[in-house]
Amino acid sequence: MSECSVIAETMPLLLTESLDPAQREQTHQHIETCATCAGEWLATRETWRVLETLPRLKRVSLEAEVPRGDRSRPRRTDERRPVPAPRRVALAG
Numbered sequence: 001m002s003e004c005s006v007i008a009e010t011m012p013l014l015l016t017e018s019l020d021p022a023q024r025e026q027t028h029q030h031i032e033t034c035a036t037c038a039g040e041w042l043a044t045r046e047t048w049r050v051l052e053t054l055p056r057l058k059r060v061s062l063e064a065e066v067p068r069g070d071r072s073r074p075r076r077t078d079e080r081r082p083v084p085a086p087r088r089v090a091l092a093g
């Protein structure tokens with residue numbers, strides 16, 4: 001894994017200040033010396049800033065977009081067969 005991809009994965013942690021000071025320093029140093037990561041960092045920060053300004057939304061369930069069950073498919077009537085009754089042992093009396 002290249003250092004840049006490591007840095008890219010570290011950026012969210014940097015934003016949330018979840019890094020220890022050494023990691024934080026290392027990440028900042030890389031960003032300052034790497035044009036690719038500097039651009040990425042700006043974009044990430046901007047995205048984060050915009051997200052922070054948004055009102056908190058309720059988590060939208062993905063199920064709402066997917067219809068439950070396939071209603072277009074006709075139901076087979078013979079799908080459920082009656083369970084055969086257990087054979088009764090005739091008691092010899």
Ligand SMILES: [Zn+2]
Nearest residue numbers: 004034036037
């Ligand atoms: Zn980089």
